[in-house]
Amino acid sequence: LKFWHCSTLGSMSGCLCIRCVGTQTVAVVEQCQNFSAILPAGINFIMWPLADIAGVLSLRIQQLDVICETKTKDNVFVQVAVSVQYRVLTEKTYDAFYRLTDPTEQIRSYVYDVIRSTIPKMELDQAFLSKADIAHSVQDQLQKVMNDYGYEIMESLVTDLSPDVRVKASMNEINASKRLKMASMHKAEADKIRQVKAAEAEAESRYLSGVGVARQRKAIVDGLQQSINDFKSDVKGTSPKDVMDLLLLTQYFDLLRDVGANTIFMQHEPDAVANLQKQVNTGFMKPKTGMFGK
Numbered sequence: 001l002k003f004w005h006c007s008t009l010g011s012m013s014g015c016l017c018i019r020c021v022g023t024q025t026v027a028v029v030e031q032c033q034n035f036s037a038i039l040p041a042g043i044n045f046i047m048w049p050l051a052d053i054a055g056v057l058s059l060r061i062q063q064l065d066v067i068c069e070t071k072t073k074d075n076v077f078v079q080v081a082v083s084v085q086y087r088v089l090t091e092k093t094y095d096a097f098y099r100l101t102d103p104t105e106q107i108r109s110y111v112y113d114v115i116r117s118t119i120p121k122m123e124l125d126q127a128f129l130s131k132a133d134i135a136h137s138v139q140d141q142l143q144k145v146m147n148d149y150g151y152e153i154m155e156s157l158v159t160d161l162s163p164d165v166r167v168k169a170s171m172n173e174i175n176a177s178k179r180l181k182m183a184s185m186h187k188a189e190a191d192k193i194r195q196v197k198a199a200e201a202e203a204e205s206r207y208l209s210g211v212g213v214a215r216q217r218k219a220i221v222d223g224l225q226q227s228i229n230d231f232k233s234d235v236k237g238t239s240p241k242d243v244m245d246l247l248l249l250t251q252y253f254d255l256l257r258d259v260g261a262n263t264i265f266m267q268h269e270p271d272a273v274a275n276l277q278k279q280v281n282t283g284f285m286k287p288k289t290g291m292f293g294k
Helices: 090-098 103-121 124-129 131-149 165-234 240-260 272-285
Strands: 002-009 012-021 025-031 034-039 042-048 051-058 062-071 077-088 151-163
Touching: 012 025, 025 042, 025 090, 034 051, 034 090, 042 051, 051 090, 062 103, 077 090, 077 103, 077 131, 090 131, 103 131, 124 131, 124 151, 131 151, 151 165
Parallel strands: none
Antiparallel strands: 002 012, 012 042, 025 034, 025 051, 062 077, 077 151
């Protein structure tokens, strides 16, 4: 906003000019091309054309994004993205306006210097882990230098550290291989546990099966013993051997009945039938002398 009021003072003439400066900004006034004053925010009066505003500086926090390419200790080229947040110091407005032609390029140069002197001392994995240390180094270096020029470095952030695409792919493959190895180890451990449990179950099953068979045989023996004792008490003059032969004969006939209900395997020879008949007559059909006391 400008307002002129012209007046004449002796041999000099000029206009009283009203200049309004915005919030969070300061204006640098020059008189006859020489620094005169710093105008704060609000309404200000200057004598124009002897005095005029040479420039305006913002007191707000500003951000400068810098991308720097460098090489790590293990010869991997990376792009480092750094964001620097800075502001003009009110009490050093003169230095901020007159001492630097391009403050952003000055900050960018110092960021390049710090990044290219820090990253080459680290390997790639260490660089990823040391992003906070790199940011602190950048901030400390800039704070020492830029404070003399009227700028305060508020914060320095390493926002990205990006290697080459092929390096990224290799890192992803290494990570995938490690995870596959871990998965294989877990799977093998699970298979081992499964097999051990299956073996333990089979051993327990066989043990219980053996116990059952032993009990079955004991019950058979006890039954045979009881049968022999009952037969001896009912039939006088029989010996335990006679009773045992009779029981074995009975069990053999039961076996033949069970086998005959399914399939009988016979010798395929011309005299097979005659041999079978002879064996049956000899073993079962011929009466034994002395059995049952006769």
